[in-house]
Amino acid sequence: MTVTARAEPRTTKTPGRFSKALLGLFMKRATVAAVEDVADRFRLVTLEGAALRGVTWTPGQKIQVAMGSAFANRTYTPIRWDAAAGSTRILGYAHGEGPGSAWLRALRVGDECDVFGPRTSLDSSRTTAPLAVFGDETSIGLACALTSIDPLVSCCFEVGDAGSSGQVLARLGLAGATLVTRRDDDAHLREMEAALGTAMASGASFVLTGKAGTIQRLRQTLLWEGVTPARILTKAYWAPGKQGLD
Numbered sequence: 001m002t003v004t005a006r007a008e009p010r011t012t013k014t015p016g017r018f019s020k021a022l023l024g025l026f027m028k029r030a031t032v033a034a035v036e037d038v039a040d041r042f043r044l045v046t047l048e049g050a051a052l053r054g055v056t057w058t059p060g061q062k063i064q065v066a067m068g069s070a071f072a073n074r075t076y077t078p079i080r081w082d083a084a085a086g087s088t089r090i091l092g093y094a095h096g097e098g099p100g101s102a103w104l105r106a107l108r109v110g111d112e113c114d115v116f117g118p119r120t121s122l123d124s125s126r127t128t129a130p131l132a133v134f135g136d137e138t139s140i141g142l143a144c145a146l147t148s149i150d151p152l153v154s155c156c157f158e159v160g161d162a163g164s165s166g167q168v169l170a171r172l173g174l175a176g177a178t179l180v181t182r183r184d185d186d187a188h189l190r191e192m193e194a195a196l197g198t199a200m201a202s203g204a205s206f207v208l209t210g211k212a213g214t215i216q217r218l219r220q221t222l223l224w225e226g227v228t229p230a231r232i233l234t235k236a237y238w239a240p241g242k243q244g245l246d
């Protein structure tokens with residue numbers, strides 16, 4: 001685990017004049033206060049700034065971070081929000097080469113960014129404990145945020161590298177989560193479907209996020225098994241071939 005030291009402020013790239021005006025109007029300026037390399041590809045990022053003070057946040061909401069322009073942003077899920085101090089924290093997963101992944105990999109303490117939100121994504125007020133979160137690497141931050149509603153939230157994540165994801169879960173106090181290693185032919189989804197059974201028996205509310213196709217399949221399985229739509233919340237975080245899906 002590495003926590004980087006404070007450095008001179010940097011921004012992702014210089015926005016044009018119009019974009020700059022929009023950023024100033026709608027976005028909150030934040031500074032990177034800490035970056036922790038929790039495991040390969042995973043970074044815990046703490047953002048702080050006067051504009052983050054006095055903000056009302058509920059678990060499940062999202063923020064959008066401008067990627068050097070008001071017209072290009074990527075979405076992340078605050079794990080917590082300290083409205084008094086003016087700080088929030090996200091768990092970013094750098095899956096590939098897109099602007100979000102590149103931003104995350106390059107982040108250093110002292111960098112500045114523009115944040116839109118927090119805004120509604122999943123309406124967690126519709127859910128009551130027990131909660132069952134099914135998702136992937138991008139859903140771990142959400143599961144962590146939801147522990148303030150259900151400290152014993154049960155989780156199942158499809159992941160590329162169970163070792164790295166396991167490290168992240170241990171760091172965030174979610175060590176009891178089930179990890180299912182992703183397979184190209186999606187055969188691992190049968191394991192995730194099997195994991196739905198235990199949560200169904202406990203009367204859980206389901207929160208399905210992450211890859212669009214997986215959400216669709218698990219939702220269908222839940223409906224076939226007689227779970228009412230009211231007990232299922234869904235939000236696609238990404239889909240193959242789509243950029244910055246939101």
Ligand SMILES: Cc1cc2nc3c(=O)[nH]c(=O)nc-3n(C[C@H](O)[C@H](O)[C@H](O)COP(=O)(O)OP(=O)(O)OC[C@H]3O[C@@H](n4cnc5c(N)ncnc54)[C@H](O)[C@@H]3O)c2cc1C
Binds near residue numbers: 245
């Ligand atoms: C409401 C919401 C909350 C989110 N919260 C988080 C969060 O807390 N932490 C987090 O890390 N991500 C989160 N995401 C997901 C994140 O915004 C996307 O993964 C985003 O696409 C990453 O941007 P990028 O520029 O790296 O890739 P893009 O340029 O958007 O995508 C490039 C390619 O990579 C694919 N791709 C995108 N994401 C993944 C992935 N995870 N695995 C494999 N392939 C992928 C795309 O389909 C596309 O083909 C959230 C998304 C939403 C909508």
